[in-house]
Amino acid sequence: MSVDQRLGEAGRMPADTRGTSRLSGETVTIGVIFALTVAMILGSRVISPAFGGWNQAETILYLASFLVFCSFGQGLVILVRGLDLSIASVITLGGVLTTTWLAGDNGDLVFILPAILVVCTLVGVASGIGVSLLKVPPFIMTMATGIIVYSLCLGVTRGTPRGYPAPVLNDVMRAELAGLPVPILVLAAFVAGGFLLQSYSTYGRRLYAVGNNPAAAHVVGLPTVRVTIGAYAISALCAGFTGIMLASYANGATLRMGDDYLLPSIAAVVVGGSSILGGKGNFLGTVGGAILLTTLATILSALGIEQGWKTIVEGGVILFALMVLREQVYEALRTWMGSERR
Amino acid sequence: MGSVAALAVAGLSKRYGATVALRSLTMRIVPHEVHAVLGENGAGKSTLVKILSGAVQPNSGTIELAGQPYAPRTLLGARRAGISTAFQELSLLPNLSVAENLLLPRVSGTRFWPEAAGSITRRAEAVLKEWAVTDIDPVARVEALSLAERQRLEIVRALSHRPRLLILDEPTAALPDATWLFRQVRRLTETGVAVLYISHRLSEVRELCQRATVLRNGESIDTVDLAGVKDDQIFAMMVGRAPERAYPAPVAAAAGAETLIEARGLTTGRLRDVSLSLKSGEILGVAALEGQGQLELFRALGGVGTHEAGEVRYNGRPVALTSPRRALRAGDGIAYVPEERKTEGIFGGLTAAANMSLPQVPRIARGGLIHHRLDVAATRTAAEAVSLADRYFGFRVSDLSGGNQQKVVLARALMTRARCLVMFDPTRGVDVGTKQAIYTMMRGFVADGRAILVYSSELSELVHLCHRCLVIYGGRIVADVGRDRLTEEYLLAAAHGHGGAAPLRAAS
Numbered sequence A: 001m002s003v004d005q006r007l008g009e010a011g012r013m014p015a016d017t018r019g020t021s022r023l024s025g026e027t028v029t030i031g032v033i034f035a036l037t038v039a040m041i042l043g044s045r046v047i048s049p050a051f052g053g054w055n056q057a058e059t060i061l062y063l064a065s066f067l068v069f070c071s072f073g074q075g076l077v078i079l080v081r082g083l084d085l086s087i088a089s090v091i092t093l094g095g096v097l098t099t100t101w102l103a104g105d106n107g108d109l110v111f112i113l114p115a116i117l118v119v120c121t122l123v124g125v126a127s128g129i130g131v132s133l134l135k136v137p138p139f140i141m142t143m144a145t146g147i148i149v150y151s152l153c154l155g156v157t158r159g160t161p162r163g164y165p166a167p168v169l170n171d172v173m174r175a176e177l178a179g180l181p182v183p184i185l186v187l188a189a190f191v192a193g194g195f196l197l198q199s200y201s202t203y204g205r206r207l208y209a210v211g212n213n214p215a216a217a218h219v220v221g222l223p224t225v226r227v228t229i230g231a232y233a234i235s236a237l238c239a240g241f242t243g244i245m246l247a248s249y250a251n252g253a254t255l256r257m258g259d260d261y262l263l264p265s266i267a268a269v270v271v272g273g274s275s276i277l278g279g280k281g282n283f284l285g286t287v288g289g290a291i292l293l294t295t296l297a298t299i300l301s302a303l304g305i306e307q308g309w310k311t312i313v314e315g316g317v318i319l320f321a322l323m324v325l326r327e328q329v330y331e332a333l334r335t336w337m338g339s340e341r342r
Numbered sequence B: 001m002g003s004v005a006a007l008a009v010a011g012l013s014k015r016y017g018a019t020v021a022l023r024s025l026t027m028r029i030v031p032h033e034v035h036a037v038l039g040e041n042g043a044g045k046s047t048l049v050k051i052l053s054g055a056v057q058p059n060s061g062t063i064e065l066a067g068q069p070y071a072p073r074t075l076l077g078a079r080r081a082g083i084s085t086a087f088q089e090l091s092l093l094p095n096l097s098v099a100e101n102l103l104l105p106r107v108s109g110t111r112f113w114p115e116a117a118g119s120i121t122r123r124a125e126a127v128l129k130e131w132a133v134t135d136i137d138p139v140a141r142v143e144a145l146s147l148a149e150r151q152r153l154e155i156v157r158a159l160s161h162r163p164r165l166l167i168l169d170e171p172t173a174a175l176p177d178a179t180w181l182f183r184q185v186r187r188l189t190e191t192g193v194a195v196l197y198i199s200h201r202l203s204e205v206r207e208l209c210q211r212a213t214v215l216r217n218g219e220s221i222d223t224v225d226l227a228g229v230k231d232d233q234i235f236a237m238m239v240g241r242a243p244e245r246a247y248p249a250p251v252a253a254a255a256g257a258e259t260l261i262e263a264r265g266l267t268t269g270r271l272r273d274v275s276l277s278l279k280s281g282e283i284l285g286v287a288a289l290e291g292q293g294q295l296e297l298f299r300a301l302g303g304v305g306t307h308e309a310g311e312v313r314y315n316g317r318p319v320a321l322t323s324p325r326r327a328l329r330a331g332d333g334i335a336y337v338p339e340e341r342k343t344e345g346i347f348g349g350l351t352a353a354a355n356m357s358l359p360q361v362p363r364i365a366r367g368g369l370i371h372h373r374l375d376v377a378a379t380r381t382a383a384e385a386v387s388l389a390d391r392y393f394g395f396r397v398s399d400l401s402g403g404n405q406q407k408v409v410l411a412r413a414l415m416t417r418a419r420c421l422v423m424f425d426p427t428r429g430v431d432v433g434t435k436q437a438i439y440t441m442m443r444g445f446v447a448d449g450r451a452i453l454v455y456s457s458e459l460s461e462l463v464h465l466c467h468r469c470l471v472i473y474g475g476r477i478v479a480d481v482g483r484d485r486l487t488e489e490y491l492l493a494a495a496h497g498h499g500g501a502a503p504l505r506a507a508s
Helices: A003-007 A025-046 A054-079 A087-102 A109-132 A138-157 A167-174 A182-200 A202-212 A214-220 A224-250 A259-271 A283-302 A307-324 A327-341 B045-052 B075-081 B098-106 B117-130 B147-160 B179-190 B202-208 B231-239 B294-302 B324-329 B341-345 B352-360 B372-385 B402-415 B432-447 B459-465 B488-495
Strands: B007-016 B019-029 B034-038 B060-065 B083-086 B165-169 B194-198 B211-216 B219-225 B259-268 B271-279 B283-287 B309-314 B317-319 B334-337 B420-424 B451-455 B468-473 B476-482
Touching: A025 A054, A025 A283, A054 A087, A054 A182, A054 A202, A054 A224, A054 A259, A054 A283, A087 A109, A087 A138, A087 A224, A087 A259, A109 A138, A109 A224, A167 A182, A167 A224, A182 A202, A182 A224, A182 A283, A202 A214, A202 A224, A202 B352, A214 A224, A214 B324, A214 B341, A259 A283, A259 A307, A283 A307, B007 B045, B019 B034, B019 B045, B034 B202, B034 B231, B045 B083, B045 B165, B045 B194, B075 B083, B083 B147, B098 B117, B098 B147, B117 B147, B147 B165, B147 B179, B165 B179, B179 B194, B179 B202, B211 B231, B219 B231, B231 B432, B259 B294, B259 B451, B271 B283, B271 B294, B271 B309, B271 B451, B271 B476, B283 B294, B283 B432, B283 B459, B283 B488, B294 B324, B294 B334, B294 B420, B294 B451, B324 B334, B334 B402, B341 B402, B352 B372, B352 B402, B372 B402, B372 B432, B402 B432, B420 B432, B432 B451, B432 B459, B459 B488, B468 B488, B476 B488
Parallel strands: B019 B219, B034 B194, B034 B211, B083 B165, B165 B194, B283 B451, B283 B468, B334 B420, B420 B451
Antiparallel strands: B007 B019, B007 B060, B211 B219, B259 B271, B259 B309, B309 B317, B468 B476
16 A cells, blocks of 8 residues: 555545655755754864854854845845845945944934945845846846945045944944843844745745746736835845944954955855745745855864865855755655655 | 557656656557547646657656667657657747758758858748748748747648657647648658647547547556547546536626726737727637737737727726736726746746735735735635645646646636736636636636636637627727627638628727
């Protein structure tokens, strides 16, 4: 008696397992990524007994949080078949504004922080308008806004950003609440909110629809232009937020502070199981991807490997992850499991 | 009949992941024969075609071609072995010319330098002429051709490979007139070629084919001599139960109906000065040969296309149908069901449930987040109207059969709550069971004062379904036929521009 026969509707219809084998690719990806991360953290005990414990995990989460913030926005843009290359510049913008506008003073924090985020969001709105209304390819459009924003930062600061973020921000980055560093709590809240927005909100549903089939989305009457602009706006908002957090963490801003996040943000999204072609993906996967990349970087640094080799290993791991986590591999796995059952 | 089969298939099976597409298929085709393969969507016809043409490899089973074992691994391998295929999802490259498409694997041949354009055109011209196609320009780009022209091109390309076995997968889905095709097929079979013919149109199959193999759920049920069986028996074999009547009895439109949509002087593309009015409780049909402007009309009313001149009123007020979104919000709403299911209809990567509930998303959410119970309830209501089984809800739409995909598209149109549906060939390429479900849905839809404008490439469907039918020829409405005079012959004559009826202007 095979499982199929028992599942078959009244024994008449052949069993149809297309939807029922819900060990979906996404779930597997996320599971594998987190398992890999935990394994790497535990395995790093070999390097030094100080590693592999909760302390190291905490450090990694702390460092990964910056990447998670900006990868969320990158993920939304990729979901609607785009790419946001302006992330590095907008992070810098957020950081530079934090230090110059606040200038080491707590005074107008409650007004200035939202103002910084609004300015950053407007950069994203501009990119989104270019992509959705003017039909400029996302790659070119975001590169252009990125260059413009960066050049503005360069011009206004004359090459050296001055000032400091508000001391309060600095304190927050070091504070602990209930035994956990505040930035990690912020990360947890951000992940929860981002996940809900992407997977369970009305806006999220529309994002997936537009990314999956823009022509059909238009025919169905979805506001495709608004949905697309929204994705770029959120991406810039997240990048600006990352800039504020980074400036607070480092107690200052530099013009190159965003550079280390552009390519990793794309890598985190793709390693996390999203399709670079849009329409498919899950924020939890991206979070896993970001943490995995950060873990890798941390361990490689700890090993004292030279920068060149370090980058080569990172690239290799990303490639490996992408090859292993492809759709075909699940298909093969499902076929194999299917044939085992009968 | 012949001693060596042209094609002999035994125990063929194919699984995709955990999905069984073919369970056990056995069939024999002899030379000179046109052999039909019949079955509902999802019965395994497409998989059979893909295996025979080398696109996918079976999990088990044997194939023999003229007595020789045959196991193609690529399309070119299949072609070398003597099988060529005209695919249902046409395999032409839209950005290349007709000539380049025709000769594609053989452009340039073995020479290093690219073949001169003139030489390509000359060779293509010869091929087209050989297969009696005179109205397609070899230098035209394929994207500029109508669907019917592309379909003929696809067929000519398959013919031109001089196969031993020709596979035609739904070759008439976009062909308004099958005479040309039948003539070419007969020419081919006279030379000893065998043809595997897949079609949903039983009358065509009877005209062209001698025997048919019926598939159901991936198994070959039986091979029958078509002369010896009735349609009912074939349907019964296909669905595994006694068939319902092909068409439910038509219902008269309610008296005292109000005019919902009124179009005046619509002009765009091939469409010339078309006026029509759609009343509540009415299924208004549109009959036309391929490419007479009906697509422009439907796209303009759905807000997908534009119109250069003319005015549309909804409930008496002028409306601007500049986007599908505007169309949905105009008056009591116009929902468009597109002709291209794959490109404009479905969201292949999303689940059936997510596809259907999309227009309702604002109403099934609380505080911006989707409310699971409302989501399921709304989806279920729409799915019931098109009789889509619950078990498909969690499936990715791209995993569903064509018929079920179409049900999803229709369910979504219902979810928009628009009072008027504008449907372009909603039953194209779907199986008998799905057609029934679609007819039931359409009748139910108009029964409570809503209205449908529908184009169909099958005249019999319009005759049985519509309260009134417009005929478009050369971009103009040439007849407005009431229920009492609605016959296939009448529509056919009018669609060919013959005034079997004195042309009537649509009047309200």
